[in-house]
Amino acid sequence: MLINKIALIAPNRDFALQASDLFNEWGEKIHVAVASGEDVIAIAQQLSERGIDALICYAAFAETIKTTVNIPTVCLCPDIFDILQSLQNITVWLAKTGRLADAVLGLTGEAIHGDIAAVADILGCKTKILSGSRETAPAEVTAVVIATARIADNREVEPEYTAAGIPCFSVTIGHETVSKSVRQAQELLRAGHVDRVRLEQFKAIMEFTGEGIVAVDSQRQIVYLNHTAEKLLKKSKDQMVGCLAVTVFPDINLDDTLRYGQTRTVSLTDGGEQGFTCRIVPMLISGQAVGAVITIVEVSLLKERDKAGKALVESGYTANYTFDDYITVNAFMQEMLEAAKSYACVDSTILIHGDTGTGKEIIAQSIHNYSQRSRSPFVAVNCAALPESLLESELFGYECGAFTGARKNGKKGLFEQADKGTIFLDEIGEISPGTQSRLLRVLQQREIMRIGGDRVIAVDVSIIAATHRDLTELMEKGLFRRDLYHRLNILQLRLLPLADRPEDIPLLSHSISKKYAAKLLKQPLHFNAGAMGVLTRYPWPGNVRELEGVIERLMILKKDAVVTAEDVKKVLDRSCDCRGNGVRVVPQGTLAEIEHAVIMQVLKETGSHEQTAKILGISTTTIWRKLRSFQNEIIDFKMQ
């Protein structure tokens, strides 16, 4: 294998030596080979097999190589500056010797091209292409110009003479021209590398997908197919690549796709029970079809997918958000999104840390939808919302007769329901020590045991946990198991509070306003500079959820669409003061007692956890969590 990735094919030994000297002088590691006209293809092929990725090739060979060997090739011949310099020297000499008037230049040599005649014309000389060698130049020729396969700077001024005494000058390939060709070849190498990486990525995706994929070029020839296509069509790549598509798919007419760029769907049978659905999609460049891609799916698989999709929707265990829904221009958060995308490609447990309303659930749903598990259930569990015993039976299920009130046939737990999908354990910091140890077993072994059961059930789930609490602090206080923490904290995502990323507020405000405008059939709000100033300075303890609440209130209260600083202040005041007329009387006591009293008061006023959460600018989860810590009161409290 050659280390050098670029090679030069020289037309003779002298040329090769001249090029090698230059490459050595420049410290360029370029392999140099010599070819005659006949063996040039064989030599180029050998170089390709030995790992050469780009060729620099003397002009006379370039076309042959470009059409026969699949290596990017740079053509090396005297360029316009070589010609200009050389002809300028010649005309100076002709003027000096009194021969310039009506001079005719006879052009010969293998590297002759149209540019020489054009430049001579500009310099005031007529030209004549000589059919033979310089020695046969006719008498009307004032001087002969020979374009040779030679590397030299075009500075020669003194000519050689033919036997008939006609002066002869050379146009050669200048050093700068060689250097330029090296740079071009290096550029091709770089571009080729990028293309190869893309091609490999593309192939990996193609091989990974469950559908059969066949690519056809504009001549209707099969140029690529993936492994699934081989399996479905029961033929190997070798048997199909290079064949006309019609020989493999006699029932598919590619005309509509290749001529008019239309996408078509066709059902095929294979003569037996199995059937395929093929979709034919054009490959378009600047609106022109340059080929087509045929995707093949077994009909039975489609039916299964339909059924599975329907069952998933009916179960309600679906994730609606994708990363596109998560609005942020903050650099840290954008990095977090990139990390989340890469985490979605693996099955390791993810721990999301962020204050209430920062979007932990959106991120969890987006990870699920970005992952291979997106067609399977996404089960979200709020660990703070259920008392310990109920949480355990919900998570792990139970066998028949496990406890009084249990269903006769037992019940699948959420881990089982999430099989092949993702389980999102929100507010993981709130779970009791008993549930923590059961959870540890699932994390370690991906197995569960139903309550009251003795069977071990394997579950294939990806686990995403979230918390607003500092789990290390809980660990130090002995409230959270250290081993569980380490099991959970394999991949971590941290969401910044809204107050730490005020640059997100304008974008979020506009997007939320658009969302509510569509819902309430109103105009989106326009926030003037004063309004935006108040919004960006506010501390947002309830984060984006609180911002949503404020914008919803503005939307309902405002008659026109323009929001001022005063409008925002009023609504923010209301959200702080809580309810209608009310100046809330702040109770006396510890912070916990004040919180408790305020939550209980608003709960009584509204009769709804959701409303209470909205008014207080916190999540329902936080309400549940706080209520759980005032357990005695919960028992007494009866919702109206």
Ligand SMILES: Nc1ncnc2c1ncn2[C@@H]1O[C@H](COP(=O)(O)OP(=O)(O)OP(=O)(O)O)[C@@H](O)[C@H]1O
């Ligand atoms: N960056 C964001 N872009 C758009 N919407 C967002 C963003 N962050 C949060 N939201 C919205 O804020 C609300 C709260 O989000 P989410 O429920 O994901 O937060 P959370 O951190 O899980 O809250 P909690 O811990 O209180 O359950 C949702 O309505 C969500 O759509």
